[in-house]
Amino acid sequence: MKLIASFFNVGFIRPAPGTWGSLAALPFAYALHLVGGFWLLLVATVAVFLLGWQATKQVTQGSEDHDPSWIVIDEVVGMWIALFPVSYGAGMMGIEVYRLWPGWIAGFVLFRLFDITKPWIIGKADRLGTPMGVMLDDVFAGLFAAIGSVILASLYHGFLM
Template identity: 60%
Template sequence: MKLASVIGTVLGVGYIRPAPGTWGSLVALPWAWALHVIGGFPLLVLAIVVGFFKGWWATATMTQDQDNHDPSEIVVDELIGQWIAILPLSYAAWSMEISILAMWPGWIAAFALFRLFDITKLGPVGWADRMDTPLGVMLDDVIAGVLAALGVLALAALYHGVL
């Protein structure tokens, strides 16, 4: 249970109040930057895949025999979702060999859009959340991250005159 708690709460970040989900999303940003700097887009993708499965296991372990399928201290789902929202920035920086920090407006958009979709539970995010399972806990943030990433792409296209 101890390892599950370390993973699920992202080293205890999930115990920070108020708004532990927002704290989980915030801590994801410097970690995404570090992963990108160390190994570029491929390492960030690998971290998302590995983190998803570790988060699913940690969530299942932490909520076993409990009525609450999604306790607020579990924030590994926010970490993964926020990393997904950052993927368009990582790919662009990696493929064009530019600093990912040069796209700082995209970081702000990725954070704001991810929190918007995660909090409001619009459309498929709400569907996943209503699964009431450890998989649903992870999936709602994965979907929120994908929607945020699409929003980042749309905003970048608008800014750069593509749309």
């Protein structure tokens, strides 16, 4: 389970293991989109969330640290959620997902911003001090990043184009 929680040991890369975990999630999201589009990315996100929750429960059981920095499976889930608008948008427009590269960058930057600063409900989830809290703070950060990406895209296409 340590291999899953660390996303194949990516969580042991220093410095900033959460950023490395988020970066490592990108090619997997790309591959999932290529193979099965948005719907495969969605199903994989739910599956990895559940697997990550179980792995986090197991590796933190009996530990004082409920969220060791090397656990980055939560960043993978959050990053994939941040990319939902990109994957869905590419599928709806019938274009290659790489053509929405600004969305990839916005999703990554916004996700890291929300994950690091932990505003509002993100911080509340983090403070639960449970394996579910470990996973949920990144789910919420991913949702905020996805919403932020949609807003940025709307501003760009609505006002600047």
